Amino acid sequence: MMAITRFINRTTSSSSVSYLARRSITHAPKRVDSKDRNVQWVFLGCPGVGKGTYATRLCNLLGVPHIATGDLVRHQLSSNGPLSSQLSEIVNQGKLVSDEIIISLLSARLAAGEAKGESGFILDGFPRTIKQAEILEGVTDIDLVVNLKLKEEVLLEKCLGRRICSQCGGNFNVASINMKGENGRPGTVMAPLLPPAHCMSKLIIRSDDTEAVVKERLRIYNEMSQPVEEFYRSRGKLLEFDLPGGIPETWPKLLLALNLDDYEEKQSAAA
Ligand SMILES: Nc1ncnc2c1ncn2[C@@H]1O[C@H](COP(=O)(O)OP(=O)(O)O)[C@@H](O)[C@H]1O
Secondary structure, eight states, rough: OOOHHHHHHHHHHEEEEEEEESOOSSSSOOOTTTTBBEEEEEEEEOOOOSSSHHHHHHHHHHHHOEEEHHHHHHHHHHHHHHTTTHHHHHHHTTOOOOHHHHHHHHHHHHHHHHHHTTTOOOESSOOOOOOHHHHHHHHHHOEEEEEOOOOOOHHHHHHTTEEEETOOOEEEOOOOOEEEOOOOOOOOOOOOBBBOOGGGGGEEOOOOOOHHHHHHHHHIEEEEEEEHHHHHHHHTOEEEEEEEHHHHHHHHHHHHHOOOOOOHHHHHOOO
16 A cells, blocks of 8 residues: 555655546546656546546557556466465455445556556556545546446457457457337447457457356446445546447547547547
8 A cells, every 4th residue: 555655645746736626526527738748647446447448548558658557457466476266256246345445456557557657557456445535536637537328238248258369368248239219218238349250260358247246246236346436526536427329429429528529530640
């Protein structure tokens, strides 16, 4: 815990002025200036909503690291380190890892990033408890918290459709969602995100993406993580974003909501 405190304090004090007014997220975020793009953002949302997909894309666009605590946990699991058997039991039951372990993994990741000269970040999957949110709030200045939302019925299917290429690590989804609208609510159509041919034979499924475990993760999200939304809402930092569909519909709308709609064009023009 000391390490994260020390690290984040240093990052905050040395970071360039953040381009989002801190407590004004009830309004649209300020337009991004390409030379002033240090971001300290958090992505919240249920398992399967697409936090990883959209956070990765935004990180590529903004040139900041995507730090997903789920990836840090999986890295520990695959490295067979001292924590791995304890972690695998927790993760494969759909439970949350202790705040202490997750903070020490995040702290180590942030310190390694700092050593490489990284600045800014998009956090994905952290904070997931009020305690984690309080610790983060106490040591750094989060500019914006994006809360991605999707109908609960779609989330299970999305999780069960997830596939990872065991060679390149790419994330894909074979689920084809076509849910009719009801009672005036719009339907949801999401095309699968299929891998290129060379990844097809190397696809694996996360061990915690079984129906029983995903249902438990969704239950735990509602119990432990939903209060985190209120934590940030009450501080004026929460940007609610309902996914309108798959990536082609969602990406431009997300850029618009983040006031980054002309940023992508400027970047490609400059490339
Ligand atoms: N901030 C966190 N606090 C506690 N446990 C976490 C946290 N982030 C990740 N984990 C553990 O790693 C697992 C996988 O996380 P993640 O990849 O973010 O999954 P999801 O698809 O549920 O969003 C979680 O089910 C949990 O056991």
